[in-house]
Amino acid sequence: MKQKQFFYSKWYAWCPFIYFAFLAWLQSLNKHFWTTKRFSEPFIIICFAVVLCILIYTVVRYTIPMLRGKTFLELDSEKIFMRPKNKLVYWTDVEKITFSDFPESIILKLYNQKKVRINVRHVKGDNGFIYNTIFSYHKEAAKRTGDKGDKSTVVIPGDC
Numbered sequence: 001m002k003q004k005q006f007f008y009s010k011w012y013a014w015c016p017f018i019y020f021a022f023l024a025w026l027q028s029l030n031k032h033f034w035t036t037k038r039f040s041e042p043f044i045i046i047c048f049a050v051v052l053c054i055l056i057y058t059v060v061r062y063t064i065p066m067l068r069g070k071t072f073l074e075l076d077s078e079k080i081f082m083r084p085k086n087k088l089v090y091w092t093d094v095e096k097i098t099f100s101d102f103p104e105s106i107i108l109k110l111y112n113q114k115k116v117r118i119n120v121r122h123v124k125g126d127n128g129f130i131y132n133t134i135f136s137y138h139k140e141a142a143k144r145t146g147d148k149g150d151k152s153t154v155v156i157p158g159d160c
Contacts, residue, residue: 006073008066009124016058023051072123075137091141099131
């Protein structure tokens with residue numbers, strides 16, 4: 001099968017800036033509604049630090065690669081590569097593929113009992129299409145290698 005690429009979701013990559021705007025709004029509320037500085041200033045500083053850490057993490061992990069046009073997932077006939085986790089999984093190692101509603105993710109259960117989670121909120125495209133594409137690549141690899149142990153089922157997210 002041809003190599004298939006899925007790119008970063010632009011919506012999720014820009015979300016941290018919404019958090020930052022919320023923090024700025026919270027700071028403006030601090031000036032108008034909070035009367036005791038002993039409680040409000042440490043609270044705002046802690047909130048600011050937490051949101052700033054989330055912002056930096058998300059910008060580095062998702063926004064910058066999205067702006068550079070990098071792919072989130074790369075599928076080919078032998079493997080799946082997840083760029084944010086820098087994780088490479090060969091189809092021959094995958095025992096089962098399932099979809100989880102919360103958080104919306106595709107779970108690859110490996111033969112060594114480990115699980116690899118692909119959070120589809122970060123991927124541009126329809127969740128059902130992404131799941132079915134991953135499933136079809138896995139099924140094709142199982143046919144090529146003669147693996148009869150595939151216990152995966154096709155589940156279209158949203159139809160459950």
